[in-house]
Amino acid sequence: MEIIVCIKQVPDTTEVKIDPVKGTLIREGVPSIVNPFDKNALEAALQIREQKGGKVTVLTMGPPQAVDALRECLAMGADEAVLLSDRAFAGADSWATSYTLAKAIEKVGKPELIFCGKQAIDGDTAQVGPGIAEHLGLPQATYVQKIREVQSEQLLVERAIEGGYEVITVPLPAMIAVEKSINEPRFPTMMGTMKAHKKTIPTWSAADIGAEADKIGLDGSCTQVKRVFAPERKGQGEMLTGETENEVCLLLLEKLQGAKIV
Amino acid sequence: MNFQLSEEQAMIQKIVRDFAEKELAPIAAELDEKGEFPHAIINKMGEMGLFGLPFSEEYGGSGAGCLSYVIAVEEISRACASTGITYAAHCSIGTAPIYLFGTEEIKKKWLPLCVQGKALASFGLTEANAGSDACGTQTTAVPEGDEWILNGSKCFITNVGVAKIAVITAVTEKGQGTRGISAFIVPTDTPGFSVGQPYNKLGLKASDTREIILENVRIPKENLLGKQGEGFKQFLVALDGGRISIGALSVGIAQACLDASLKYAKEREQFGQPISKFQAIQFKLADMKMKTELARLMVYKAAWLKDNGKPFSSEAAIAKLYASESCMQNASEAVQIHGGYGYMKEYPVERYMRDAKLMEIGEGTSEIQRMVIARLLGC
Numbered sequence: 001m002e003i004i005v006c007i008k009q010v011p012d013t014t015e016v017k018i019d020p021v022k023g024t025l026i027r028e029g030v031p032s033i034v035n036p037f038d039k040n041a042l043e044a045a046l047q048i049r050e051q052k053g054g055k056v057t058v059l060t061m062g063p064p065q066a067v068d069a070l071r072e073c074l075a076m077g078a079d080e081a082v083l084l085s086d087r088a089f090a091g092a093d094s095w096a097t098s099y100t101l102a103k104a105i106e107k108v109g110k111p112e113l114i115f116c117g118k119q120a121i122d123g124d125t126a127q128v129g130p131g132i133a134e135h136l137g138l139p140q141a142t143y144v145q146k147i148r149e150v151q152s153e154q155l156l157v158e159r160a161i162e163g164g165y166e167v168i169t170v171p172l173p174a175m176i177a178v179e180k181s182i183n184e185p186r187f188p189t190m191m192g193t194m195k196a197h198k199k200t201i202p203t204w205s206a207a208d209i210g211a212e213a214d215k216i217g218l219d220g221s222c223t224q225v226k227r228v229f230a231p232e233r234k235g236q237g238e239m240l241t242g243e244t245e246n247e248v249c250l251l252l253l254e255k256l257q258g259a260k261i262v
Numbered sequence: 263m264n265f266q267l268s269e270e271q272a273m274i275q276k277i278v279r280d281f282a283e284k285e286l287a288p289i290a291a292e293l294d295e296k297g298e299f300p301h302a303i304i305n306k307m308g309e310m311g312l313f314g315l316p317f318s319e320e321y322g323g324s325g326a327g328c329l330s331y332v333i334a335v336e337e338i339s340r341a342c343a344s345t346g347i348t349y350a351a352h353c354s355i356g357t358a359p360i361y362l363f364g365t366e367e368i369k370k371k372w373l374p375l376c377v378q379g380k381a382l383a384s385f386g387l388t389e390a391n392a393g394s395d396a397c398g399t400q401t402t403a404v405p406e407g408d409e410w411i412l413n414g415s416k417c418f419i420t421n422v423g424v425a426k427i428a429v430i431t432a433v434t435e436k437g438q439g440t441r442g443i444s445a446f447i448v449p450t451d452t453p454g455f456s457v458g459q460p461y462n463k464l465g466l467k468a469s470d471t472r473e474i475i476l477e478n479v480r481i482p483k484e485n486l487l488g489k490q491g492e493g494f495k496q497f498l499v500a501l502d503g504g505r506i507s508i509g510a511l512s513v514g515i516a517q518a519c520l521d522a523s524l525k526y527a528k529e530r531e532q533f534g535q536p537i538s539k540f541q542a543i544q545f546k547l548a549d550m551k552m553k554t555e556l557a558r559l560m561v562y563k564a565a566w567l568k569d570n571g572k573p574f575s576s577e578a579a580i581a582k583l584y585a586s587e588s589c590m591q592n593a594s595e596a597v598q599i600h601g602g603y604g605y606m607k608e609y610p611v612e613r614y615m616r617d618a619k620l621m622e623i624g625e626g627t628s629e630i631q632r633m634v635i636a637r638l639l640g641c
């Protein structure tokens with residue numbers, strides 16, 4: 001089975017700090033990692049390859065240093081890696097990004113499966129995977145928490161929904177965006193690490209993938225980031241104290257009535 | 263001169279640190295408390311190829327070299343020194359003698375298993391009357407037909423209770439001193455080969471250390487490692503490499519001591535401020551940082567020399583000596599910075615202190631390292 005996994009290099013922080021003046025993310029001193037959900041996507045792809053044979057190609061759009069993220073994926077066991085890097089790609093929103101990735105996927109070949117993480121931990125949009133499927137005219141399953149069965153024509157998957165999950169079949173080729181709970185990504189091997197550094201990773205430009213200039217980067221983006229800011233901290237809660245439980249209850253009731261809640 | 267890790271080495275460091283932080287650090291205290299050998303972790307380390315780092319691709323290794331290997335030993339030991347000694351003993355003194363001196367047949371048979379972690383290896387040199395002075399070796403090996411028959415005992419042997427193979431030194435020619443010692447490869451399931459109960463140790467409690475009893479253990483002739491009478495020379499070479507890895511283990515613990523102390527010093531408040539604001543504590547932390555950095559530098563240098571085919575005996579001894587003593591000093595200061603809490607099991611530093619002490623003893627005591635360095639100075 002031919003599988004493509006789209007990955008993103010993101011800053012390793014759960015607590016993204018924002019420059020209050022410039023309104024941009026502060027990246028200095030923050031190490032870069034492979035977006036955690038994308039590692040789940042790669043793990044899912046590797047498991048299918050182990051079962052069914054085939055090839056796993058990892059793809060990323062990013063600055064030249066994103067090659068480190070690709071090498072990590074190769075060390076985990078991916079067969080091939082491609083970097084999409086071009087100044088013209090800069091400033092892309094999720095629409096332009098998914099267009100660019102879709103064009104690159106067409107150049108790689110005709111994959112039967114495209115895996116993405118459910119979202120990237122820096123932007124949190126969860127739009128790129130579905131965008132790729134739309135650009136390529138493929139079916140998609142998002143928030144996949146389990147792959148139950150892999151058949152040559154279709155996939156049987158569990159899709160997380162509020163309060164439970166649904167089981168759906170997806171005809172192939174398709175785009176699958178995965179949840180964290182789908183698997184436990186393997187650690188890269190030492191042998192894989194050594195091999196990953198010997199491998200040449202091609203860098204493709206906008207011209208290489210035949211992307212139209214007005215559909216990529218800032219120019220191809222339908223949305224613009226107006227302002228990035230840290231939400232203001234909410235005020236402290238108020239502690240009600242009293243001698244007895246009753247007293248506190250009455251105080252609370254007064255407050256609620258005062259605020260016209262009850 | 264270039265102090266930059268290669269891209270591969272930097273990535274190996276990142277991967278092993280990530281593994282150690284996620285899989286090992288959370289269970290290290292419990293492993294220590296229960297004295298439980300971490301079989302599942304060792305299996306995972308085997309799958310990741312960590313045991314293959316210093317060995318060539320020919321035998322299933324990754325050919326990443328000694329420096330990559332010591333980086334991995336350091337990161338593992340930073341999380342759990344018991345796992346660190348298991349790892350280091352398996353690679354540096356268990357597997358390396360086979361790699362360095364084994365016949366092609368022996369290598370083909372055992373190295374792939376050792377490298378994948380399917381067979382753990384141990385190294386049996388020390389005896390009740392032969393510690394620092396291997397001349398006191400009393401275990402004997404006598405040829406008979408196309409076999410060797412081994413009799414005797416070994417003490418304090420790391421990994422042997424979980425190992426499939428042991429490299430054993432024994433006297434083949436009495437009265438010849440060190441030239442009468444040879445080394446043998448002994449599968450641990452050979453009849454007559456038995457091990458004692460695990461020792462009840464001060465530290466490194468999740469590592470396996472036992473006595474070996476050899477009673478008419480018959481092994482084929484070809485299990486002699488290299489040539490007869492070269493056992494002493496061989497283990498000097500193996501221990502040179504082993505010392506670099508004990509150095510790395512020490513750096514790992516020394517770093518863990520600093521990590522825990524810095525965190526605690528910033529959190530603990532006395533006299534109205536964090537204790538890290540007191541110069542007395544700052545000086546301790548500064549010294550701990552300095553010693554850790556210097557120890558790491560020397561360990562890396564010794565490993566680099568080894569990787570580049572240059573003599574490294576003196577540097578290995580210096581690295582082991584300086585790193586182990588720094589590690590013990592850091593551990594002591596770490597407990598001091600933690601005060602009474604440092605003496606309690608709720609904090610990891612008492613474990614670091616117990617684990618650290620072995621670094622100054624195993625694979626040649628600090629006194630022996632000084633003798634080695636002095637001898638190489640020409641004294």
Ligand SMILES: Cc1cc2nc3c(=O)[nH]c(=O)nc-3n(C[C@H](O)[C@H](O)[C@H](O)COP(=O)(O)OP(=O)(O)OC[C@H]3O[C@@H](n4cnc5c(N)ncnc54)[C@H](O)[C@@H]3O)c2cc1C
Pocket residue numbers: 351384385386387388392393394395417418419420421463466471620623624625626627628629630
């Ligand atoms: C946890 C653990 C794991 C071990 N694992 C292994 C293993 O896997 N394989 C193995 O073969 N061994 C192993 N050992 C044994 C270890 O290598 C020895 O304990 C060590 O070499 C010291 O030997 P000894 O204990 O007999 O001490 P001794 O040699 O009796 O030393 C006692 C003291 O005398 C000092 N001393 C000795 N000779 C001199 C001298 N000439 N000048 C000055 N001072 C001297 C020593 O430095 C030390 O302070 C292990 C030990 C421990 C505790």
